[in-house]
Amino acid sequence: MPMEPERDRCLLTECEPCQNPGEPCRFCSGTGWWRPESPRRDENGVISWVRVEEPCRMCASTGNEHNPVRPLF
Numbered sequence: 001m002p003m004e005p006e007r008d009r010c011l012l013t014e015c016e017p018c019q020n021p022g023e024p025c026r027f028c029s030g031t032g033w034w035r036p037e038s039p040r041r042d043e044n045g046v047i048s049w050v051r052v053e054e055p056c057r058m059c060a061s062t063g064n065e066h067n068p069v070r071p072l073f
């Protein structure tokens with residue numbers, strides 16, 4: 001299970017949070033990954049929640065707090 005930020009920097013060339021990392025991202029706790037739950041419907045129509053792991057969109061998987069959040073992907 002990857003628990004390290006996937007990237008050092010986001011896609012912005014001039015990015016203050018990436019050049020001077022401050023607070024860890026509040027959405028992923030600085031890991032660069034978040035684990036939301038997404039709904040899955042089985043053949044009986046019963047919805048269950050499955051935990052998935054995705055790169056954190058709020059910090060472009062850098063683990064650095066980006067505030068304000070920008071379009072990073």
Ligand SMILES: [Zn+2]
Nearest residue numbers: 010015017018
């Ligand atoms: Zn950045």
Ligand SMILES: [Zn+2]
Nearest residue numbers: 025028056059
């Ligand atoms: Zn994050």
